Amino acid sequence: MNQRNILCIDLKSFFASCECAERGLDPFTYPLVVANKKQGQGAITLAVTPYLKKQGVKSRGRIYEIPKNIKYDIVNPRMSLYLQKSKEVVSIYLDYVSADDLHVYSIDEVFMDVTDYLKLYKMSDYELAQTIMKDIFNKTSLTATCGIGPNLLLAKIAMDTEAKKNENGIAKWTYEDVSTKLWPISPLSEVWGIGSRLEKRLNNLNIYSIFDLAHYPKNQLKNKFGVIGEELWNHANGLDYSRIQDYKKKAKEKSISHSQVLFKDYNANNIHLIIEEMLDVLGKRLRENNKLTGCVGLGISYSKKVGGGFYHMLKLDNPTDNMPTILKTLFLIFDRYYENYPIRKVSLVLSNLSEKKAVQLNLFNSAEQMHKDDSFNQTIDEIKEKYGKNSLLKATSLLEDSTAISRNGKIGGHNA
Secondary structure, three states: OOOOOEEEEEEOOHHHHHHHHHHOOOOOOOOEEEOOHHHHHHOEOOEEOHHHHHOOOOOOOEHHHOOOOOOOEEEOOOHHHHHHHHHHHHHHHOOOOOHHHEEEEEOOEEEEEOHHHHHHHOOOHHHHHHHHHHHHHHHHOOOEEEEEEOOHHHHHHHHHHOHHHOOOOEEEOOHHHHHHHHOOOOOHHHOOOOOHHHHHHHHOOOOOOHHHHHOOOHHHHHHHHOHHHHHHHHHHOOOOOOOHHHHHHHHHOOEEEEEEEEEEEEOOOOHHHHHHHHHHHHHHHHHHOOEEEEEEEEEEEEOOOOOOEEEEEEEEEEEEOOHHHHHHHHHHHHHHHOOOOOEEEEEEEEEOOEEOOOOOOOOOOOHHHHHHHHHHHHHHHHHHHHHOHHHOOOHHHHOOOOOHHHHHOEEOOEEO
């Protein structure tokens, strides 16, 4: 098992705490809401102070949902301020560890591998976490919470489910805690990496808790969900073999990507069409460069009214340029992490590229069929190259939600 000393540190109620720090206010005693005032009562609460959270006010709710008897102040969001504060905190982390051992997960959350620093500082991982958190507060007035674990997964879940409830903001989990702390968690969406859509699919298999998931046959999960199924089983048993250095390596690998800002809100009912059309673009680039991809990534950005989104990558069993295989993996990522918010941007990444020197055969496609597929795709590419991108279109490109025809008439995302 992966046995490291991982810290997962999150800045508590980050946007609201930044605003309080700028105003000399205590976020634990002051009722402050970050939201767009111009949107009135329908505005989304991007952040609220811990003081309001204790009274039941939720982040990512609506202003009109705040009980009438609760008094509060509203301030407009200032992303430039939050980015600057985030940079200040990251510089503090770098006072303690090398950039190679720091993974910035989001604007207010990081992972740190402190395994090789404990002897240097003559501290335990718990003591080092306390020291870093105190330093953050003294220099920025921001309060942090920290999960500690032997791998990234357990550190993250310890932070999400326990540290935020503890008075000192710290929770340490070991592999011995898996059966007593991880397995009882229910509903499934309480755990990092399981969204509401994936939760419903697992519920259909009579899997309602992490215990149920950990004891479901691993091979059956893999058959139903592909490589994500195996990852789900590992995570349910507290296993995570990834390292911070793996993320650093992936970031440096050559890749191809494609992103699109959407002209209207999309959701689970029509976004699959956009993902498929965008993959067609990347598929052509793969074939032009005679490359295979070993890892695919999907990024979803929600509308400005909601904010946020996700980006996740998934390693394939074998490098491939087979579009149905890649598309299936992208849909698996989407189903796992999508939170039912309106979508305004989609990003696709194909990384871990390698030369297509041989064909990986499998039990489902013959060599002859794979050769026919290659010839078919090559013919389509040649026709589009000669007569224009809109010379051959799928029938789905004529649907109202499609953006293929309009995008094909643009250069670099702009009108020609």
